[in-house]
Amino acid sequence: MINQVYRLVSPRQFEVTYKDRSIQSDKIVVRPTHLSICAADQRYYTGTRGKEAMAKKLPMALIHEGIGKVVYDPNNEFAPGTRVVMVPNTPTEKDEVIAENYLRSSKFRSSGYDGFMQDYVFLHRDRIVPLPEEIDPSVAAFMELITISMHALVRFEAKAHARKNTFGVWGDGNLGYITTLILKKRYPDSKVYIFGKTKYKMDHFSFVDEAYQIDEIPDDLRIDHGFECVGGNGSQSAINQMIDYINPEGSICILGVSEYPVEINTRMILEKGLTMIGSSRSGRTDFVNTVNFMVEHPEVVEYFGMLIGEVHEVKNIQDIIDAFEKDLTNSWGKTILEWKI
Template sequence: MLNTVYRLTAPRHFEVEFNEIDLFGEQVVVRPTHLSICNADQRYYQGKRAPEVLAKKLPMALIHEGIGEVVYDPKGEFQPGDAVVMVPNTPTESDDIVSENYLRSSKFRGSGFDGFMQDNVALDRDRIVRLPENIDKTVAAFTEIISVSVHALSRFDSIAHQRRESVGIWGDGNLGFITALLFKAMFPDTKLYVFGVNQDKLDDFSFVDETYLVREIPDDLSIDHAIECVGGDGSQKAIQQIIDFINPEGTISILGVSEYPIPVETRMILEKGLRMFGSSRSGRKDFVKTVELFEKNPEIVDYLSNIVGAVVEVNTIKDMTKAFELDIQKAFGKTIMVWKK
């Protein structure tokens, strides 16, 4: 089966290329329908990765957040038209200790090999998860980033001590919103505080117990544990504030991605006996748990619809460029491509 792939060959430049999909193997063929643009995609699109990284990675089809419809399943376990979420992490081995998303041998779509900007995608059957009927597909399009928060919170549950009277989340962007929403669903009895830099964004966190601008945190406030969802240049200040306000032996979960090393005050980490751990990406079990949360807590999907930003119908390469350029201009929310290719 001849397939069309839309690869980024240079910053801000997509080109059409072709490959073959084997219909006689065991993989399931999925036609993408809704794709979500991530900050990582933008770093490639804008050429914000190091030149040696771009030279190694490109040409490459972008996008690791997306859903689609089954076109063909040689085993008949999925029927044509079934709506599924596509899992971008692609392990090549298993390990009894290390999760699939941390194995150095695992591949990740849109970061080392082709992502979902294709007419059709051939996936191992454990790389797709069936979606609930009638789900908002513009929300389902970014199930991947939601599953990252689910993964991080599952790790938090296993690592953080059981005194959980109050937890703080630093970050008022998409990741902070998603993580806060899921935290309240998974830990409803814990007081949740969100710290950010934009009052308009904080106003959207109506489901948490309290919000604070980072420059107006009460001196007497304290938290048992913290989750950092800032990333970038703001990571240093966020982590420093967390260290200042967290109680002794608290746990700090790091989710924000920074391109460059940041200094951390190790003295107070030692004095307070703090734990710090990082979480990145997700695996199949996190996607399954995320879909279960969608089914059991439909209000989560309703809240998440608030961060759907631009929705762009894509029929041509010009439309792809339009979607990425619109995404650069956004202040908040997820840009969704309705993939009509």
């Protein structure tokens, strides 16, 4: 069959590529229905990823957050029309120690490997996770972002000490919102604090115990563990602030991505005996855990719904461009694409 792939060929320019794909294989064919734009997609779209990276990775179909419906399963395990979450990480080997999202050989969609902006996506059987019908598709569209927090929490629980009375999350954006919500549901008897810069964003965090502006933190406040969800240049001050307010032997989980190295206070890391845990992306297990988390706590789907910024119906390339341009002006939430192209 001929599959249409909508690739970014240069900043703000998409073109259709036609690829001949055979259904006589072991791959499951999925028709995307709802996609979500990520900040990483925007860096490619606007050309701010850097000339070297752009030259190396383009042309490429964007989007690594999305859901769809099964069109064809050669093994008839999934009936046509079954809703599934698509897993963007694609490992090529297994390791007994290193998780699939940290293997250097793994491929990741919309990062040097075609993403979900296609008529049909051909996926290995372990790259889809069934999605219950009761979960809002616009929320499920950005489930990959939720899995990043879930993955970081699993790593944290495997490495951190047992005292978990107080948590601090730095970053009042999408990732900070998701992380604080999961922490509050996972540890209902613990205090969860959000630290941010923008009051109207922090007003969305109605479920936290306290919200603090980063320049108005009480001197005597202390946390047992911290999660950095800032990224970029701001991650430097966020991490150093966490080091100041964390109790000895606490853990600092770093989730935010920074393009450039940042300076941190290593002296106090040593004096306090802190553990720093880096997390990046996620794997299939994290998607399964996230779906189960939503089923066990159905109320969180409504909270996650607060992150839906705008929903755009996409029927042609111009609709794609319009959605990406509009997303650049959004100050809060995720831009969802209803994929009807």
